[in-house]
Amino acid sequence: MKGILLIMIIACAYAGSQLSATVGESCDKNSNYNVQSFTVTPWPIIRTQQYTILMTGVFVEKEYVEQLYFATRLNRGFWHYTYQTVEKEYPKNTQANFTISIQAPAEKGAYTDQVTLHRHDFSSLACWQYDYDL
Numbered sequence: 001m002k003g004i005l006l007i008m009i010i011a012c013a014y015a016g017s018q019l020s021a022t023v024g025e026s027c028d029k030n031s032n033y034n035v036q037s038f039t040v041t042p043w044p045i046i047r048t049q050q051y052t053i054l055m056t057g058v059f060v061e062k063e064y065v066e067q068l069y070f071a072t073r074l075n076r077g078f079w080h081y082t083y084q085t086v087e088k089e090y091p092k093n094t095q096a097n098f099t100i101s102i103q104a105p106a107e108k109g110a111y112t113d114q115v116t117l118h119r120h121d122f123s124s125l126a127c128w129q130y131d132y133d134l
């Protein structure tokens, strides 16, 4: 019994030690999705570990989101893309959240991550980005 309790306390302490941070800035002047919060957990990002992004916001115009692109680059090099299917229509003034779970790279350096929302014709309607170092 005591052993289980101890494990539970350690598990809770561990979960509690995962810090989050609201990071980044918009990279689209004419965004049709107004980001309310953009949170990365854990922050700072840890090499090779899974991290989660929660983006919350409001669609200021009616939009159909085909895909979310997650792009990352090291030391201002080429962008590497990961795609997430959304295929959903959002009426004007709809509040909507997007979550992305991604494994952090192993290589040390200066990274930029960028999250964009895309229409059926591939054009983007929102862009948010942040920098971090590993």
Ligand SMILES: *[C@@H]1O[C@H](CO)[C@@H](O)[C@H](O)[C@H]1NC(C)=O
Pocket (backbone or CB within 6 Å): 056, 095, 096, 097
């Ligand atoms: C989005 O996340 C926020 C904060 O966690 C929450 O208050 C809101 O209800 C969520 N919205 C939707 C549509 O799930």
